[in-house]
Amino acid sequence: MNELRYEEYPSSITGRIPRLISHDAKSGTISISPLSEIALYLDSGDLMIFNDSLTVPNVLILGIERVSLSFYGFGDNGCLAVCDFVPRTSDLRKIGLEPVLTNSEVCRFRYLDRTRFLRTLIENGKLSTYDDVPFPIENYRGNFSYVPGSAEFPSASYHFSEEIVKSLRNRGVLLKTLTLHTSASWHQGREYPPFDEYYRIPEDTAAAITGAKDMGQRIIAVGTSSARAVESADFSNATNLEGTTSLILGTSRNTRILTGLVTGLHQKGSSHYELLHAFLPKREVDRISNYARSNDLAAGMFGDLCLLI
Amino acid sequence: MKSYEGKTVVITGGSKGLGRALAKEFHDRGATVITCSRNGKDTESGDGRYREFRCDLSSVEGAREFAYFLLWNTHGIDILVSNASDPGSHGLRNTSEITAEDAIRAITVNYLSPMEIFRVLRPSLESLQESLVVNVTSDVASNPEPGWGVYAASKAALETLSSLIAVEYHEVGVHSFTFNPGDMDTELHRVFLPEDRNLLDPAYSARKLIEYLDSPWEKICGSRLEVEEDE
Numbered sequence: 001m002n003e004l005r006y007e008e009y010p011s012s013i014t015g016r017i018p019r020l021i022s023h024d025a026k027s028g029t030i031s032i033s034p035l036s037e038i039a040l041y042l043d044s045g046d047l048m049i050f051n052d053s054l055t056v057p058n059v060l061i062l063g064i065e066r067v068s069l070s071f072y073g074f075g076d077n078g079c080l081a082v083c084d085f086v087p088r089t090s091d092l093r094k095i096g097l098e099p100v101l102t103n104s105e106v107c108r109f110r111y112l113d114r115t116r117f118l119r120t121l122i123e124n125g126k127l128s129t130y131d132d133v134p135f136p137i138e139n140y141r142g143n144f145s146y147v148p149g150s151a152e153f154p155s156a157s158y159h160f161s162e163e164i165v166k167s168l169r170n171r172g173v174l175l176k177t178l179t180l181h182t183s184a185s186w187h188q189g190r191e192y193p194p195f196d197e198y199y200r201i202p203e204d205t206a207a208a209i210t211g212a213k214d215m216g217q218r219i220i221a222v223g224t225s226s227a228r229a230v231e232s233a234d235f236s237n238a239t240n241l242e243g244t245t246s247l248i249l250g251t252s253r254n255t256r257i258l259t260g261l262v263t264g265l266h267q268k269g270s271s272h273y274e275l276l277h278a279f280l281p282k283r284e285v286d287r288i289s290n291y292a293r294s295n296d297l298a299a300g301m302f303g304d305l306c307l308l309i
Numbered sequence: 310m311k312s313y314e315g316k317t318v319v320i321t322g323g324s325k326g327l328g329r330a331l332a333k334e335f336h337d338r339g340a341t342v343i344t345c346s347r348n349g350k351d352t353e354s355g356d357g358r359y360r361e362f363r364c365d366l367s368s369v370e371g372a373r374e375f376a377y378f379l380l381w382n383t384h385g386i387d388i389l390v391s392n393a394s395d396p397g398s399h400g401l402r403n404t405s406e407i408t409a410e411d412a413i414r415a416i417t418v419n420y421l422s423p424m425e426i427f428r429v430l431r432p433s434l435e436s437l438q439e440s441l442v443v444n445v446t447s448d449v450a451s452n453p454e455p456g457w458g459v460y461a462a463s464k465a466a467l468e469t470l471s472s473l474i475a476v477e478y479h480e481v482g483v484h485s486f487t488f489n490p491g492d493m494d495t496e497l498h499r500v501f502l503p504e505d506r507n508l509l510d511p512a513y514s515a516r517k518l519i520e521y522l523d524s525p526w527e528k529i530c531g532s533r534l535e536v537e538e539d540e
Contacts, residue, residue, distance in 0.1 A: 052432065115351045115362075122377045146432035149383050177436070225386060 001025030002287075004265055007298035010139040011159065018159040021265070021292050022307040025280065030291050035159050035305055036167070038262075042309070043173025046218040047208055050160075052177040054145040055153045057125030057137060058184065063091035064101040069107070070128050070184035071242070073119070073198065078110040080116075080195075082187045095120040099194075106195070128152060128184055129226035139302075149181035149198070155301035156263055174212070176205040180245075193205035194271075196244040199229035206233070206241050209257060218309060220260035224275050227244040230257050260309045265292055265299045279308050311523055314339035318385050320395030321366060321426070322523045324349055326495035327445065329392060330515035332359065334506065338519070343382065345393075346376045366393050367414050372422035375427035385431055389421035392445040396500040397463065401456025412459040419463035423472055434483045441526050442485040443518065444471040446533070448492075468533065475531035484530035488521070490514035491536040505529075511534065521530070 013020060018035040033040075042048075046284035058071040067087040078100065086102045092109065096116035101108040112116055127134040128151060134140070142157025143165050168175060180199040185192050200210075209230065212219050221227035232247045234240035235257070248271060249255065255278050266272035268289065276285045288306065297304040318335045323344020324330040332342045336359055345364040360382065364375035373485050379386065397415025402529060427434075427442060434440040449457040450464035467487070474485035478523045493500060494508035517536045 049359065050438070118381050119351070119374075122374050144432050146380055146430070147434065148377065 003267055004293055004299040005296060005301075007300045007303035008301045012139055013135070020303040020307055021288060021295070021297055021298060021304065022309065023280070023284065024309055025284075028284070030288060032291075032295055032297070036161075037198050038045050038164065038307065039132060039167040039171040039173065041307060042168070042171060042173050042218065043219075045174065045212070046220065047174045047176060047212040048168065048220045048222055049205065049209070049226050050142065050144040050157050050175065050177050050207075050222045050247055051154045051180050051229070051231060052147050052267040053150040053154055053179050053181050053225070054148045055127065055129045055137070055140040055150045056148050057121060058151045059126040059128050059187075060120065060124060062095070064089045065094045067091070067187055070187040072149075072153060072181065073195070074181070075198075078108065081107050081109065081131070082184045082192060083107050084188045105192075115281055128186060131221055144177050147179050147181075148273045149179070150225075151184040151188065152182045153301055154180070154182055154223050154225040156226070156305065158301060159305060160222070169215055174208055176202075176208045177306055178202065178205050178226060178229050183226055194246060194248070196246050197225075197228075198244050199232060199242065201229060201233050201241040203238070203241070206235055206238070210235055214258065216261045219257060220262060220307075220309070221258050222262040224263060226280075227255070227258055227261055227263075227275065231255055248274075250274040251277040251282075254278050260307070262307050264301060265303055265306055267299060276306075276308070310338060311519075312448050313387075314338050316340045316387040317385065318342050318388040318390070319379060319383075319386055319430075320390040320392055321509055322346065322419040323361060326497065327493060327511045327514055328390075328416055330511040331392065331518065334512070334515045334519050335388075335539045340387075341383075343379060346470045356496050366418050366420050366422040366509075367395065371419050372425040376426045378432060380433060383433065386433050386440060387437060388441045388443065389427070389430060389434065390443045390445065391426070391467070392443075393422070394445065394447075394464075394497055395458075396497055397459035399500065400503075401501055402458055403456060404458055406539070407458045412462075415459045416463045416466065419460070420466040420470065423467060427470075427474065428480060431478070435481050437482065439482045439484070441522070442471070442474055442483065444468065444485065444487045446471075446487045446489050448489060449499075451535075452534075460501075464524060472531060479498070479527065483525040486529050486531060487533045489533065489535045490518070519538070 018033045021032050043282045067085045069081040069083050096107040096113035098112045140153040143160045178201045185193040232245035318340045320328050323332045324346035327432045336342045341358045343360045345362045347365045349361045351364050362378050364421035365371040395415045444467050447464045449461040471485050471487045491509045493511045514536050
């Protein structure tokens with residue numbers, strides 16, 4: 001058995017206590033504890049950066065042809081969608097959208113009536129998940145999620161309960177947020193490469209990152225999306241803290257800002273697993289992976305977490 | 310007069326009574342005001358600082374929809390006023406005259422929906438240095454009078470919610486208090502006491518509430534503030 005166990009159910013249903021496998025790069029020590037003890041691995045002044053993007057129920061079925069659209073990239077004036085077929089203009093207008101570009105697998109729309117479109121999403125949208133039947137939407141949200149826009153759940157923050165967040169604050173760990181809206185990477189059984197994704201780093205988060213770097217404190221991203229946003233921004237220039245990114249971290253692209261990471265556990269070969277190689281040599285990544293497997297840690301968005309410090 | 314320019318104020322039940330008066334007062338002071346009402350339309354004022362969404366808070370799904378609308382349309386919420394209220398019965402009714410079905414509606418509008426809206430909005434409230442949740446209550450919450458039945462009970466539950474928010478979230482800058490606006494000349498009051506005279510103008514109670522907000526929010530957090538009938 002070479003694969004990690006996959007946790008299918010959210011802990012709000014199972015009551016399962018999430019575990020943490022942590023790896024200390026300096027000593028090479030690997031240990032396992034309940035996630036609730038994560039603060040013990042960190043020091044006062046360390047910085048953790050969470051993604052505040054909220055997952056949107058982004059899949060709509062339109063018209064008598066039942067065209068399935070997976071919306072993402074929600075801007076002020078319009079949005080994008082991965083479509084299995086070209087939707088009818090009349091069906092789009094009914095939900096407040098005007099087609100701008102529909103001749104490729106990614107369609108572009110302009111809002112005719114943004115409120116009507118959002119009402120349709122809120123009332124009828126389905127979550128896009130790997131699971132056939134998603135759990136209630138509240139299971140696809142973390143403690144800091146409140147900026148709607150992600151097409152896929154940035155799940156690393158899922159297990160950070162208010163109690164765990166408080167324990168981190170009490171420890172003196174600085175908690176900051178940024179926004180990165182994930183794109184639709186999975187639609188109608190097809191996997192898509194990550195599209196350009198919108199990100200924004202608020203000024204106070206940027207200041208905290210620069211400050212922690214100057215003081216030699218740890219800078220830890222919670223989740224792949226948070227890590228990608230931090231590594232995409234140019235902190236020497238305050239105007240470059242917002243934009244789109246298609247950056248993928250891994251063996252060939254190490255981190256420049258981040259010293260550590262919190263991430264879910266992923267199967268070998270996945271892009272999330274590849275991310276660990278941006279922080280550690282392959283030998284160490286393999287050690288973590290083997291240790292996690294022999295201790296029965298679970299992969300998946302509701303599974304256990306891994307801390308690299 | 311304290312300015313609310315750049316502030317976002319959310320008021321449930323903004324189409325009449327105290328909610329409408331509060332919306333006007335906050336708007337006059339420069340705030341961006343967002344309200345919801347059951348029979349309203351999705352509208353926006355010319356200056357872009359007043360918006361109304363059609364939402365029915367007699368179901369928690371309706372409350373959740375309103376909360377998601379708010380997240381889509383705001384960047385941090387400064388003040389949330391849970392004002393929408395349901396009388397729970399057609400006039401004064403003794404306890405055995407109120408069915409559980411009537412009660413469920415009032416408890417949903419007056420207690421469960423404010424709780425659900427707070428739950429969805431909490432990270433948004435927390436994202437600001439300081440924010441405030443105001444829960445509109447009634448005399449009968451703490452002094453149940455005959456016939457006020459489930460309205461009194463649901464407002465008592467709302468007061469408990471308000472106190473809990475105050476103790477659980479003040480550390481992260483989210484403050485909460487209850488506000489008793491007094492006996493106002495509103496549709497809701499007339500459901501119970503159609504003959505009542507000498508009622509307060511909702512605009513008067515609205516201004517009184519806004520006066521309280523001039524105090525540091527952490528000082529009024531956890532308290533129950535009343536309109537003193539001094540005129």
